[in-house]
Amino acid sequence: xxxxxxxxxxxxxxxxxxxxxxxxxxxxxxxxxxxxxxxxxxxxxxxxxxxxxxxxxxxxxxxxxxxxxxxxxxxxxxxxxxxxxxxxxxxxxxxxxxxxxxxxxxxxxxxxxxxxxxxxxxxxxxxxxxxxxxxxxxxxxxxxxxxxxxxxxxxxxxxxxxxxxxxxxxxxxxxxxxxxxxxxxxxxxxxxxxxxxxxxxxxxxxxxxxxxxxxxxxxxxxxxxxxxxxxxxxxxxxxxxxxxxxxxxxxxxxxxxxxxxxxxxxxxxxxxxxxxxxxxxxxxxxxxxxxxxxxxxxxxxxxxxxxxxxxxxxxxxxxxxxxxxxxxxxxxxxxxxxxxxxxxxxxxxxxxxxxxxxxxxxxxxxxxxxxxxxxxxxxxxxxxxxxxxxxxxxxxxxxxxxxxxxxxxxxxxxxxxxxxxxxxxxxxxxxxxxxxxx
Amino acid sequence: xxxxxxxxxxxxxxxxxxxxxxxxxxxxxxxxxxxxxxxxxxxxxxxxxxxxxxxxxxxxxxxxxxxxxxxxxxxxxxxxxxxxxxxxxxxxxxxxxxxxxxxxxxxxxxxxxxxxxxxxxxxxxxxxxxxxxxxxxxxxxxxxxxxxxxxxxxxxxxxxxxxxxxxxxxxxxxxxxxxxxxxxxxxxxxxxxxxxxxxxxxxxxxxxxxxxxxxxxxxxxxxxxxxxxxxxxxxxxxxxxxxxxxxxxxxxxxxxxxxxxxxxxxxxxxxxxxxxxxxxxxxxxxxxxxxxxxxxxxxxxxxxxxxxxxxxxxxxxxxxxxxxxxxxxxxxxxxxxxxxxxxxxxxxxxxxxxxxxxxxxxxxxxxxxxxxxxxxxxxxxxxxxxxxxxxxxxxxxxxxxxxxxxxxxxxxxxxxxxxxxxxxxxxxxxxxxxxxxx
Numbered sequence: 001x002x003x004x005x006x007x008x009x010x011x012x013x014x015x016x017x018x019x020x021x022x023x024x025x026x027x028x029x030x031x032x033x034x035x036x037x038x039x040x041x042x043x044x045x046x047x048x049x050x051x052x053x054x055x056x057x058x059x060x061x062x063x064x065x066x067x068x069x070x071x072x073x074x075x076x077x078x079x080x081x082x083x084x085x086x087x088x089x090x091x092x093x094x095x096x097x098x099x100x101x102x103x104x105x106x107x108x109x110x111x112x113x114x115x116x117x118x119x120x121x122x123x124x125x126x127x128x129x130x131x132x133x134x135x136x137x138x139x140x141x142x143x144x145x146x147x148x149x150x151x152x153x154x155x156x157x158x159x160x161x162x163x164x165x166x167x168x169x170x171x172x173x174x175x176x177x178x179x180x181x182x183x184x185x186x187x188x189x190x191x192x193x194x195x196x197x198x199x200x201x202x203x204x205x206x207x208x209x210x211x212x213x214x215x216x217x218x219x220x221x222x223x224x225x226x227x228x229x230x231x232x233x234x235x236x237x238x239x240x241x242x243x244x245x246x247x248x249x250x251x252x253x254x255x256x257x258x259x260x261x262x263x264x265x266x267x268x269x270x271x272x273x274x275x276x277x278x279x280x281x282x283x284x285x286x287x288x289x290x291x292x293x294x295x296x297x298x299x300x301x302x303x304x305x306x307x308x309x310x311x312x313x314x315x316x317x318x319x320x321x322x323x324x325x326x327x328x329x330x331x332x333x334x335x336x337x338x339x340x341x342x343x344x345x346x347x348x349x350x351x352x353x354x355x356x357x358x359x360x361x362x363x364x365x366x367x368x369x370x371x372x373x374x375x376x377x378x379x380x381x382x383x384x385x386x387x388x389x390x391x392x393x394x395x396x397x398x399x400x401x402x403x404x405x406x407x408x409x410x411x412x413x414x415x416x417x418x419x420x421x422x423x424x425x426x427x428x429x430x431x432x433x434x435x436x437x438x
Numbered sequence: 439x440x441x442x443x444x445x446x447x448x449x450x451x452x453x454x455x456x457x458x459x460x461x462x463x464x465x466x467x468x469x470x471x472x473x474x475x476x477x478x479x480x481x482x483x484x485x486x487x488x489x490x491x492x493x494x495x496x497x498x499x500x501x502x503x504x505x506x507x508x509x510x511x512x513x514x515x516x517x518x519x520x521x522x523x524x525x526x527x528x529x530x531x532x533x534x535x536x537x538x539x540x541x542x543x544x545x546x547x548x549x550x551x552x553x554x555x556x557x558x559x560x561x562x563x564x565x566x567x568x569x570x571x572x573x574x575x576x577x578x579x580x581x582x583x584x585x586x587x588x589x590x591x592x593x594x595x596x597x598x599x600x601x602x603x604x605x606x607x608x609x610x611x612x613x614x615x616x617x618x619x620x621x622x623x624x625x626x627x628x629x630x631x632x633x634x635x636x637x638x639x640x641x642x643x644x645x646x647x648x649x650x651x652x653x654x655x656x657x658x659x660x661x662x663x664x665x666x667x668x669x670x671x672x673x674x675x676x677x678x679x680x681x682x683x684x685x686x687x688x689x690x691x692x693x694x695x696x697x698x699x700x701x702x703x704x705x706x707x708x709x710x711x712x713x714x715x716x717x718x719x720x721x722x723x724x725x726x727x728x729x730x731x732x733x734x735x736x737x738x739x740x741x742x743x744x745x746x747x748x749x750x751x752x753x754x755x756x757x758x759x760x761x762x763x764x765x766x767x768x769x770x771x772x773x774x775x776x777x778x779x780x781x782x783x784x785x786x787x788x789x790x791x792x793x794x795x796x797x798x799x800x801x802x803x804x805x806x807x808x809x810x811x812x813x814x815x816x817x818x819x820x821x822x823x824x825x826x827x828x829x830x831x832x833x834x835x836x837x838x839x840x841x842x843x844x845x846x847x848x849x850x851x852x853x854x855x856x857x858x859x860x861x862x863x864x865x866x867x868x869x870x871x872x873x874x875x876x
Contacts, residue, residue, distance in 0.1 A: 004493035038814025055442035068506030376476025
């Protein structure tokens, strides 16, 4: 027979089962936490009409897209979950209840150059709250507090959610009549950690910005101290611009509420240099960094936008949301050995029979499964050593052995695979023990 | 602004949140049950190299495929989860532990003509057990018993898993020297319920099959009675052919073990006319029907195959598996009003504040969420009626009201939205009550 070489495309993550279990546990933690805050699931198609998907982008990101035709249709695989959300809300705006709190966890596609840790197919885990006409600023605090809870549950300790408000920089630029230069200025101040204050000043001078205004910019982005000191410093700058003042007021509100949501100071900070691109977000913006691994970039970002579905319908739908790029996060945490999860196997118990008749093994399995205990029976007629090796390789924590002796006495042999400890017990005792372990 | 009409492609299911909750609950039931039987998750890419995906099919199903090129690569969206499994096992055969019990739940793509209840993107929920060289027949009984448990948990009562063994028909055809006519004969006997025995006989005569052999065929497919009577009848036919005898022996074993797995007689039956296509399955085959809605076809099918990865590697890997087409199943059950689920909302509780300061509401929410209770706060400054309407529309079962009075007394107002019952309680009492409800 002629054979085809089995291979997976480069840039596509495909895990062995042991790692898949860890991945799925992370995914479930994210999902369950989103649900704990009352977010509703939606599940949009992977394929959309190209016209619908690019209503906003207008083709500018075309190179990265998976686009193709089928029959007369121009189709594209979704490249994020935000555009499908905008479409969904536009289509169903009369059937949804607002504020609409939705989460979506799904794969998205970008044909980027394949490189280590960059994937062409990856999971995004999004939450957004969409208001009808208006949306309370408290949402801007609840959303990052959900992310805080998720990262703590994933076992992470050294991370910081950086919070800013786009109106602060925008207001400053307005006040110094530098709105047209905004993109260039942003690009320059973004480099301050890398090139230092002096070079930033030099580059700003090249843009023909006056010395006085350069000082204002540098003063703003160099603001430091505790969160409250930063907020105070923003007010002390006395920038007389309505947008700026709105930004500071909103930022203060967000900080006030994020504290009420019990997020400890250690895990969030105000960072006025965070901008998240220039045209989409209009208020609060977030980025999240691993303190010890800043170079991997933000692991969870988002912000507030004025109008989710403006490219589809004429209805003002402001929103705020954040997104976790799970595939990349899993890759990073795996690389730096930071994945902490409760269980490493699906089965809690493997039943091994020493006798030909598998009836007793099946009956025991029925009982365990009835109690909700994940149970597997080893059916194959192999040597006992091979059977134990299987449990070992799959990291199954307990093995039950059934032999002539066990049948006679009605007691099973329960082996703890981690400690090696072995004891004889009745099935009811085994169940009680395993249930307590959960 | 120029606007694009927001629309979802025909043949792609996109649910409103209320239905999505039900869909996801079904999906979770399936996943949790697969895990209870110790199946390991895998997650293969939606996009594969066309060459890899069509290693077997050789292009014959091309019309239904979503195929396209990107750069130099010919790519295709997966059309099932079996071929990706074959690829996966071939790639990782030295790293996996056999028997390899895997489940995969994911979307697959077929560009079929869009029609009611037929989808171009749909979820398949697969389990397979893959052996290395050999695989115990008990697996052929455990797999349908898992499906039995799932359908019961989904609240279905009137369904039947039909079981057959391909060797029985194959053996009969061998014994009457009609192997070359097998496909035609199968096609004819498949129609017996529709066209009746007389017409079947007539069509078989057209194939130049002798009267004696036609009688054998008709006798076989007309076998009736209880499961045990059918098994006895299969033996009584005295067909002297090794394949036939193997088939009967295997079928008897499967029936013996499916009973040991506690599947009641009502939910399975032997049906020797079930064949499931002609070239893939080699032993046990299954189809599952809703007794009252047979016309919708099989809702869960599968079987035993000799060699999973033969198009990729030279290693004998026999397997047995079944698959639920979840998107179609959801559509059908929804149509005939058969979806029974425990909960209809994500949030268990909505907190409504009558006072401006949302601090008490947030503190209550923090406490409830700490206990794992899905909780939502209504932040917007709307009339109380609008807030209750929101809870109602989202089918949230409980509402907590916080007003001046509640702050003074330290007791909350808890309203059961279904009964309308309302009472004053301390937060600890509320928590106790909601926890007991689960």
